[in-house]
Amino acid sequence: MPRQDQQNKQIRDERRAQILQAALRVFARRGMVAAKISDIAKEAGLSHGLVYHYFKSKEEIFMTLVQKALDSSLNVIHYAHERVGTHLEKLRWMTEQIIKSIDNGDEILLFLIMIQASTSDIVSEEVKEMLTGEHAVSPVMATIPLIVEGQKVGEIKQGDPVQLAVTYYAFIQGLAINRIQWEGCPMPEANLIMNIFKKTP
Amino acid sequence: MPRQDQQNKQIRDERRAQILQAALRVFARRGMVAAKISDIAKEAGLSHGLVYHYFKSKEEIFMTLVQKALDSSLNVIHYAHERVGTHLEKLRWMTEQIIKSIDNGDEILLFLIMIQASTSDIVSEEVKEMLTGEHAVSPVMATIPLIVEGQKVGEIKQGDPVQLAVTYYAFIQGLAINRIQWEGCPMPEANLIMNIFKKTP
DNA sequence: GTCTATAACGAGATAGAC
DNA sequence: GTCTATCTCGTTATAGAC
Numbered sequence: 001m002p003r004q005d006q007q008n009k010q011i012r013d014e015r016r017a018q019i020l021q022a023a024l025r026v027f028a029r030r031g032m033v034a035a036k037i038s039d040i041a042k043e044a045g046l047s048h049g050l051v052y053h054y055f056k057s058k059e060e061i062f063m064t065l066v067q068k069a070l071d072s073s074l075n076v077i078h079y080a081h082e083r084v085g086t087h088l089e090k091l092r093w094m095t096e097q098i099i100k101s102i103d104n105g106d107e108i109l110l111f112l113i114m115i116q117a118s119t120s121d122i123v124s125e126e127v128k129e130m131l132t133g134e135h136a137v138s139p140v141m142a143t144i145p146l147i148v149e150g151q152k153v154g155e156i157k158q159g160d161p162v163q164l165a166v167t168y169y170a171f172i173q174g175l176a177i178n179r180i181q182w183e184g185c186p187m188p189e190a191n192l193i194m195n196i197f198k199k200t201p
Numbered sequence: 202m203p204r205q206d207q208q209n210k211q212i213r214d215e216r217r218a219q220i221l222q223a224a225l226r227v228f229a230r231r232g233m234v235a236a237k238i239s240d241i242a243k244e245a246g247l248s249h250g251l252v253y254h255y256f257k258s259k260e261e262i263f264m265t266l267v268q269k270a271l272d273s274s275l276n277v278i279h280y281a282h283e284r285v286g287t288h289l290e291k292l293r294w295m296t297e298q299i300i301k302s303i304d305n306g307d308e309i310l311l312f313l314i315m316i317q318a319s320t321s322d323i324v325s326e327e328v329k330e331m332l333t334g335e336h337a338v339s340p341v342m343a344t345i346p347l348i349v350e351g352q353k354v355g356e357i358k359q360g361d362p363v364q365l366a367v368t369y370y371a372f373i374q375g376l377a378i379n380r381i382q383w384e385g386c387p388m389p390e391a392n393l394i395m396n397i398f399k400k401t402p
Numbered sequence: 403g404t405c406t407a408t409a410a411c412g413a414g415a416t417a418g419a420c
Numbered sequence: 421g422t423c424t425a426t427c428t429c430g431t432t433a434t435a436g437a438c
Contacts, residue, residue, distance in 0.1 A: 011421070029322040033235035036413065047423050052415065112320065118382045119313065121230040140383075163387040166379055170389075174375025178367055181319045182341075186364040188371075195396045212403070237431065248405050253433065 016054050018044045020068075021106070023061045028109035032062050033122060059124055066117045066127055069110035076101075077142045087150030091197060095172075095190040102176050103187055111176035140165045150197070157199040167196055217255050219245045221269075222307070224262045229310035233263050234323060260325055267318045267328055270311035277302075278343045288351030292398060296373075296391040303377050304388055312377035341366045351398070358400040368397055 022044035026035045037058055041048045055061045080094035101107035117123050118131050130136060143165045150156035156164075171193055178185055223245035227236045238259055242249045256262045281295035302308035318324050319332050331337060344366045351357035357365075372394055379386055 008421080015421085029320075031232050031234060031321060031323065033232060034321075034323045037415085038413080048414095049416085049424070050422055053421075056415095058414070115378055119230075119378060120232060120235075122232065122235045160387060163389060166383070166386050167376075167389045167393065170375035170379040171372050172375065173378050174371035174373065175368075177316055177320060177374050177378070178371040182367070185367050186361060188364060188368045192368060192397065195401065196393065200396065209403080216403085238433085239431080249432095250406075250434085251404055254403075257433095259432075 012054070015046070015050070018046070019051055019054055020061070020064060024065055024106060024109050024113065027062060027065060027116070028112040031116060032058075032120070062113075062117075063124070063127055063130075065110075065113050066123075066130060069114045069117075070130060072107075072110055073114065073139045074137065074142055077139060077146075081146065086155055087146055087153070088155045088194065088197060090146060091150070092190050092194050095193050098172055099175070099187055099190055102172075102179050108176055108179055111173065112180065115173060115177070140169055143168065147197070156197045164196065168193070171196065213255070216247070216251070219247070220252055220255055221262070221265060225266055225307060225310050225314065228263060228266060228317070229313040232317060233259075233321070263314075263318075264325070264328055264331075266311075266314050267324075267331060270315045270318075271331065273308075273311055274315065274340045275338065275343055278340060278347075282347065287356055288347055288354070289356045289395065289398060291347060292351070293391055293395050296394050299373055300376070300388055300391055303373075303380050309377055309380060312374065313381065316374060316378070341370055344369065348398070357398045365397065369394070372397065 019040065023035070023040045026039045026043055030039065035058070037051055038048050040061070041051050044051075051061075055064075076094055076097050079097075080090045083090050083093055085093075102111065117127055131138070140162070144161050147156055147161040147164050151158060151161065175187065179187070220241065224236070224241045227240045227244055231240065236259070238252055239249050241262070242252050245252075252262075256265075277295055277298050280298075281291045284291050284294055286294075303312065318328055332339070341363070345362050348357055348362040348365050352359060352362065376388065380388070
């Protein structure tokens, strides 16, 4: 690969990342429809037209971000599975990671993107497919094995594991929403959330 | 008041309610910006132009709904205060009511409106004022006295009451989101949520 | 009170210059 | 690779007929 091409590739990768970063901020706070390409361009510090050089459409940018958000949430579950310790400890570690990501920086915006994508009617069929399609894997589904295993060995209280997982993610998403509504609101300890899984005497 | 005028007033009240009901459905699922006046008109079964006969703008419709959502959430807290029983029982009753309203009908859509209004940048200053203005009362704030009283008499675990309230509403909002994402998802018992307030031995 | 027709405007997407 | 100018279309909001 000629030297010039490598430099070009680097520029292209940079610009793409730059646009995605800007789009994340704009989409998360304004929503897919209200977000204007010119908003994204301005946030990224480049021209309106250039955005279309790197992405086919606004929809494509949004889809890319939804994919990123989904990957990110599945990743932390994956790492939790691989940790050493009890199932409850794995879940606690995962919860701590999630709270951290809600608590600082732009990572929380990925939650908002996910919530928008999964509660809104306006998303394209492709996005819906990613979230609820035939071979789509949702965070809830990916977490269930961990819960079931924990129940088998008696670390986690009995009951429908699906309901436990749903409740857990309801909590997580609610925290992200709350954090946006009230920046600097006090975040609960991971332990408080873990009470969901513990036996009540 | 002449007979004719009374009939007219009734028609006007009906139409207004009809439009608001339709707007609630459309706004909740598409968002304030993506929702088209023609969508609302179609859902309400009347013409595009008539909507503007009853409301000055799309913004005004949205604002009216935000106010309704806010009133509704404060009302249930108010009733909880007035009930007989321990503070924990009041909170449990309130939680049951909220879960019921999330679980069926269009009431859940009011939660979505509130969440949209409070997480989005696109809402007008007037709406922001309603939610976070000088003499605005948020559900979190309205619930804190109940928690503080419960802590005084030892029914509720110690700790920052603001944090407890935030956590509680995070949970509630998360449940509403979850319910939209997955219609028919299993809803947790009110008791599960009450664990937030209970002392952990 | 209700409708249809239309004015006015803004935003997504493209073309083509540099 | 980057920008500005422009095309095009859909939507809000209004005007005026019934």
